[in-house]
Amino acid sequence: AQSVTQPDIHITVSEGASLELRCNYSYGATPYLFWYVQSPGQGLQLLLKYFSGDTLVQGIKGFEAEFKRSQSSFNLRKPSVHWSDAAEYFCAVGRGTSYDKVIFGPGTSLSVIP
Amino acid sequence: NAGVTQTPKFQVLKTGQSMTLQCAQDMNHEYMSWYRQDPGMGLRLIHYSVGAGITDQGEVPNGYNVSRSTTEDFPLRLLSAAPSQTSVYFCASSYSRRQGKNTEAFFGQGTRLTVV
Numbered sequence: 001a002q003s004v005t006q007p008d009i010h011i012t013v014s015e016g017a018s019l020e021l022r023c024n025y026s027y028g029a030t031p032y033l034f035w036y037v038q039s040p041g042q043g044l045q046l047l048l049k050y051f052s053g054d055t056l057v058q059g060i061k062g063f064e065a066e067f068k069r070s071q072s073s074f075n076l077r078k079p080s081v082h083w084s085d086a087a088e089y090f091c092a093v094g095r096g097t098s099y100d101k102v103i104f105g106p107g108t109s110l111s112v113i114p
Numbered sequence: 115n116a117g118v119t120q121t122p123k124f125q126v127l128k129t130g131q132s133m134t135l136q137c138a139q140d141m142n143h144e145y146m147s148w149y150r151q152d153p154g155m156g157l158r159l160i161h162y163s164v165g166a167g168i169t170d171q172g173e174v175p176n177g178y179n180v181s182r183s184t185t186e187d188f189p190l191r192l193l194s195a196a197p198s199q200t201s202v203y204f205c206a207s208s209y210s211r212r213q214g215k216n217t218e219a220f221f222g223q224g225t226r227l228t229v230v
Contacts, residue, residue, distance in 0.1 A: 004156075034218055036221075042223065042224075043223045043224055044204065045221075049218050090156055092157075101159060101172065102147075102159075102219060104156040104157040104158075105156050106154055106155055106156040107156050
C-alpha cells in the first residue's frame with residue numbers, strides 16, 4: 001500500500017531564510033507526487049506536481065521540489081521564505097493517475113519569524 | 115469559475131443525528147472524493163467515485179455513505195453522528211483515467227463539523 005511520511009511536524013524559519021520540507025513515500029511503481037499548501041481556515045491549494053520527466057519541478061509562489069527515486073523522496077524547497085508562506089504543507093502520492101486514491105502525509109506546519 | 119463547492123461551511127450536530135454534506139463541481143470531473151482532516155493525521159480518504167453510479171471505500175469509510183447519481187454531485191451522508199466524526203471534511207475532484215487527462219485534485223473550502 002502507498003504511504004507518505006513527513007518527518008517534521010513543525011518548522012520555524014526566519015523571513016528571508018531558505019526552506020526545505022521533507023517528504024518520503026512508499027510505493028512500488030513510479031508515483032505521482034504533489035505538494036499542497038493550506039492556509040488557516042482555507043482549503044488546499046496545489047503548489048506543484050510531478051508526473052514524469054524532469055525530476056526538478058517548479059511550482060507557484062517560488063517553490064520547487066525534486067523527485068529522487070533512489071531515496072523515495074520529494075522534498076519541497078524555497079530559497080527565501082516570506083511571512084505569507086506560514087501555513088500547513090501536505091505532501092501527497094497517487095498511483096498511476098490523479099484519480100487513483102491520492103494519499104496524503106500528516107503535514108508540516110511552517111511558522112515564519114519576521 | 116465555481117470549481118468545487120461544499121455546503122454547509124459549518125455544522126453542529128448532536129450525537130445520533132444524521133446529515134448530508136453536499137459537494138458539487140462544474141469541471142466535468144469524473145473522479146470525486148471525500149477526505150476528513152484531523153490534527154496530526156493529514157487528510158484521510160473516506161470514499162471516492164470514478165463516475166456516476168460508481169463508488170468505493172477509502173481508508174476510513176465506517177459511519178459514512180455516499181452515492182453518485184450525477185457527474186456533478188457527490189454527497190456524503192453521516193448516518194448516526196458520533197463525536198469521533200468531529201472533523202473538517204473536504205471534497206475533491208479531478209479528471210479520471212478514462213478521461214485521459216493528468217491533473218491534480220481540486221478541493222472545496224471544507225466543512226467544519228462538530229458532533230456534541
